[in-house]
Amino acid sequence: xxxxxxxxxxxxxxxxxxxxxxxxxxxxxxxxxxxxxxxxxxxxxxxxxxxxxxxxxxxxxxxxxxxxxxxxxxxxxxxxxxxxxxxxxxxxxxxxxxxxxxxxxxxxxxxxxxxxxxxxxxxxxxxxxxxxxxxxxxxxxxxxxxxxxxxxxxxxxxxxxxxxxxxxxxxxxxxxxxx
Numbered sequence: 001x002x003x004x005x006x007x008x009x010x011x012x013x014x015x016x017x018x019x020x021x022x023x024x025x026x027x028x029x030x031x032x033x034x035x036x037x038x039x040x041x042x043x044x045x046x047x048x049x050x051x052x053x054x055x056x057x058x059x060x061x062x063x064x065x066x067x068x069x070x071x072x073x074x075x076x077x078x079x080x081x082x083x084x085x086x087x088x089x090x091x092x093x094x095x096x097x098x099x100x101x102x103x104x105x106x107x108x109x110x111x112x113x114x115x116x117x118x119x120x121x122x123x124x125x126x127x128x129x130x131x132x133x134x135x136x137x138x139x140x141x142x143x144x145x146x147x148x149x150x151x152x153x154x155x156x157x158x159x160x161x162x163x164x165x166x167x168x169x170x171x172x173x174x175x176x177x178x179x
Contacts, residue, residue: 019111019149043115057143078135
């Protein structure tokens, strides 16, 4: 059975990554409340079913994408149940066809590994080379469920606070598309 801890409203006592530590420090500095759980390693959206139940929310799906030349990078946040279409995404943004970015770039640019892709990676993007794109349907949800930058820590935060407070703090202006 997939392990999901009790719900916590404080940061973990120890951090597994630099991104995880920065995430909790910034949430505290911005006075953004959250609920979080520790889990077994969760890599797929199927792994998130128990996390969704525990935190009473829907986990977002966050994809790290790039153009063929690997000169443009996108962090696309959508609902877990939507299949991804590179063609629809590219058409909605008016950019050339995108694909999944290589895993080595994920570690280098986002500070995460596969399964831990998160909007909190914007904290590491000081030059704003990462374009953050939200599926319009995400903004209709009260709660935003995501990784804390690890594959074993997940959290629930008000969507409005991610979109307005957190992304404003990181100086990222997200684009909104409907796919």
